Amino acid sequence: TTGTSGLTASKMSSPNSVYVDGEGRLYVTDSGNKRVLRFDSAATKAAGAAADGVLGKPDFVTNTPGTASQSNLGSLRYVYGDAAGRLYVIGEDHNRILVYLDAKNKANGANADYVFGQPDFTTSAALNPPTASSFNTPRALYVDDLYARIFVADYNNHRVLRFDIPRAGQKSLTLTSPNGGETWSVNSVHNITWTSNSVEKVRIQYSSNNGTAWTMVADSVPAASGSYAWTLPATASAQARILISSVADAGLADTSGTFTVDAPPSTVTLLSPNGYQQWEAGKNRSILFSSVAVTNVKLEYSTNNGAVWTTIATAPAAGGKYTWAVPSAVSSQYRVKVSNADALSVSDSSDAPFTVTAAADSSQDYMIFDESVPAGYLDPSYAAVVTAPSTIENNGTKLPVVTKYGYRGNNSIKVNWYSAVTGNWIAAVANPGWAGQDLNLRDTLVYMIFTEDSTKTNSLPFIFVEDLANNKSTKLPLSNFVSSIPAKKWTRVAIPLKVFVQNAGPADVTRIKTFFFAQNQADTVQNTWYIGEMRTKGGKVLSGDSTRLIVVIGSSTAAGTGATAYDSSWVGRFRSYVKTQDSTAAVVNLAIGGYTTYDAMPSSYVPPSGRPAPKVNNNITAALKFKPHAVIISLPTNDIAYGYALSEQLANYDAIIAQVPKNVPVFVSTAQPRNLDANGRALLMQLRDSSAARYKNRALDFWTGLANSDGTVNALYNAGDGIHLNNAGHKVLFERVMAAGVWNSILNVRSIPAALPSAFALEQNYPNPFNPATTIRFALPQHAEVQLKVYNMLGQEVATLANGPMSAGVHEVPFDASELSSGVYVYRIQAGTFRLAKKMMLVK
Structure with missing residues (x-):
């Protein structure tokens, strides 16, 4: 007498068909719950008894939407079975019949084994016009076990279809997809599917002319797999067919109806420059684009917002990139257009104008991020949620680099954050190679920032810096330096570096490696910035034209590692000494921990495979921009520690020194002791001897007294890691630099500004x-x-x-x-x- 519906093992919702197999099992299409229930020994079940199994849903209490899949059922109409234990379930809304082999033993939510009416388990639409294997709202079926046939009432196609069922041991092979009427794109991947019985391997062939000629797709495919992933040919056809046959019996075969292999429509999309860039005249920049079904593209530019277009080139579409020499004409109304060279109406142009400016002189700027970084993520960066529910977008733990907006090039750093109450986030951009820089050498930190929606004052984050020892300065509100970031334009945000010096806290501002943003006020607004460029610049231009100047290039010992404070390092001591001799003189330290001679090579150098590229902020090219009066090279152990041949290091020394004007003395440190294995220490001793012999009185002895007889670091000078020297060791290195006469070698240089040239x-x-x-x-x-x-x-x-x-x-x-x-x-x-x-x- 109870008539309520439910979603349990014992309740149903709108059941609409039943089937009882030869062993007394009852199957019920529980249509409202989109499932089939199984009751074993149904005749002896008590009233209201729970079902023993369920198909179409993973359990008895789930009623998920009826999206077509191999295990999920939608609206049901009918269920029936056959003497072989197969169960046939009509999915009316998916226009298909699912077949479950050995249905009585299926686990709850099991996958169906076959599908009739569709090419696969995820397609649900009815074909129009219909084919011999498609349905439109099937509503009933009957299994004729005697003659091994299935009859299906195909309601909206106004017909009854008959399917033959293979008997046990009877060979059969039926192609199920494609079955005719499909439209598939050239070069796309689709599954060819089939059912088979007592067939071991199949051969698949393709015809583009309705079966007149056949070409091989695949041979000897295991029939039991029932599927083959086919990459369609590159040529279109309106008369395509697939033939599948048994390898052992070519007469056992099935052929699809005709289907279409269609060329996708031709499209081109300009990716960059797509608006708002500020490119420099005369520079080479990349035009980036994507295309479909295009062989060649025509590239054009306009200096007047698209009123007149000038041809750049016709170029291959493959690769999606063209290197463009930016014209010399300065304008804020540039656009670029890319078109299908064979169909010019298929085109795309910059969404907004961009600007071409005169080239700027930034030779002594320290570039932290620029257009040379590829899309993906910025390696010297960090982004993480400190406390949820605040968020910061990241790629792993790195800040993403994207092509959506670019400043001087194509790419920018994406900083996408949400500041929530009780939450916190941080994001950091580090110097290339996680190197340190001396903030005293320049006066301004400059960001170029773009945003689609303006960032108001209360949304601006904190800023602070971090040194090589991970000591952080005091957090400062960015709103101290800029009131807001307006939308749809590049905004120059300039922060005086002296504010970090004045609020350094425990951070050593002579060795700053990382620049941080962090949550400030919880504005509960999603903010997104694109940083197109980041550099430190300005300050007194250091040049040998106006003062005595020495440049150090090197690795961690020269950078000060091992000393308890930078002033205790050998370069720090040497800098202090130089200032006592000439208050206007300068020692510029470009050394970075981990660097090898390859890192110090000229910027134009292309390294062999497996070797690092030159570091443009810290190599010999960067050093010579200061027009030094002396150069110190201190790269004493890393090449050997990394397994580079001694001959490589010596050849690199020669190449580096060859860049230096002949009148500028170059001092090279010998090897330094390090607790490597026996072979490594032997190589260090060879480097020690080679350096001393090659550079004679300009070799800096970084070995004698600091090393044990076996080449390990003397315990008196070991900083604790067997690599670096402690304060006492650095003092010895300073004394060796003094003994070599580095300072005395430049005493003949007058510390006065150079006279103006007398002629062009x-x-x-x-x-x-x-x-x-x-x-x-x-x-x-x-x-x-x-x-x-x-x-x-x-x-x-x-x-x-x-x-x-x-x-x-x-x-x-x-x-x-x-x-x-x-x-x-x-x-x-x-x-x-x-x-x-x-x-x-x-x-x-």
Whole structure:
């Protein structure tokens, strides 16, 4: 007398069909609950008894939406079985019949074994027009065990379909997908599916002309797999068919109806520059795009927001990248357009204008992040939620690098955060290679930040810095330096570095490696920034033109590791001594822990496989920008510790020293003791002897008295790790530097500003030949309008390096030819009435 529905093992909702097998099991389509219930020995069950099994759902209390899958049922209409123990369940809304083999022993929620009416277990739509194997709202079926046939009432197709059931031992092979009428794209991957009985292996063939000719797709595929992942051909066809046959019996075969292999529509999408970039005239930049069914693209640019387009090139679509020499015309209304070269109406252009500016001189800026970093994630970075429910987007534990917005190039760091009450997050960007830099050498930290939605004052985070020993400065509100970040434009955020010096806390501001953002106020707003560039700049321009200057390039010992404070390190002691001799003199320390001679190589150097690339902020090229009067190279152990051959290190020394002008003394440290294995220590001793012999009175003895006889570190000087020296050891190194006469070697240099040039001059670029970067130096005896351009041997302009007013003095302009091909190029200067050209050679 009870009529309520329910979702349990003993309750149903709108049951609409039943089937009883030969052993008395009852199967019920519980349509409202989208499942089939099984009752064993149904005739003896008590009223209201629980079911013994369920198909279509994982358990008796789940009624998930009826999305088509191998184990999930939707709206049900009918259930029936056969003498072989198979159960047939009509899924009316999915236009299919699921077949369960040995249904009585299926676990709850088990997968179906076959499907009729659809090409796979996830398709549910009815085909129109119908095919011989498709349904549209099937509603009933009957199994004829005597003649091994199934009859299905295909309601909305107004017909009854008959399917033959293979008997035990009877061979059968039926292609189930494709079955005709499908439209699949060229080069896409689709499953060819089939059912079989007593067949071991199958052969699959394809015809593009309705069966006139066949080509092999796959041979000897195990029939039991029932599926083969097929990559469709690249040629379209409206008369495609698939033939499947038994390898052992070619007469046992089945063929699909015709289906279509269609070429996808041609599309092109411009990825970058897509608006808001600020690219420099004369620089090589990448145009990025994606395409489908396109062989070649036509690239164009406009300087007037799309009113007039100028052709850049026609280029292959494959790869999605074209290197463009940015024109010299300065404008804020640039756009780029990419089109299918064979169908120009298929095109895409920058969503918003971008700007081309004159090239800027930033030779002494310390670049922390720029356009050279590829998309993915920034390795020297960190992003983590300190306390939920605040969030910070990350890629693993790193900040993502994305192509959506770029500043000087294509990519930017994405900083996407949510500041919640009781929560906290942090995000950090470190110097390349997690290196340290001296904040006293420059005066400003500059971020270029873009946001789609403005960031208000109460959403701005804290900022602080961290040194190489992970000591952090005091947190400061970013709102102290900028009131908000406006939307849809690049905003220059400039932070005086002196605020970190004045609020250093325990951090050593001479060795800062990391710049942090952190949650400030809990504004409960999702904020997203794109950082296109990050650098420290300004301050007194250090140059040997105006003061006595020594540059140190090296690794961890020169960076101060092992000493308890930087002032106790050998470079710190040497810097202090130099200041006592000349208060205007400078010691610039570019040393970074872990660096090898490869890291110190010229920026143009291309390392062999498995070796690090030059570090442009800390290598010999960076050192020479300071125009030093002496250079110290201290790379005493890492090459050998990393397994590099001694010959490699010595060859790299030669290459580094060759970059230095002949009148500038170069001092090279010998090997330093280190607790390596016996072979490593033997190599260190060879390096010690080779360095002393090669560099003679300019070799810095970093071995004698510091090493035990076996090459390990003397316990008196060991900082505790068998690698670095303690304060006493650093004091010995300082004394060796003094004994070598490094300071005395530059005493003849007067610490006064250099006189202005007496005449216009254009010097030969250096290095020359070069790969891929070089420097062009010229002299102006007076203020002048300067144009400095580079041309190929056809007379075509490839770069504008200077275009505007410049003050009197000696100027250096870098030229990066990484996107140009090898050959001879001409650089030409015009300054007032002065004109001169010189040749240079790019060798890759």
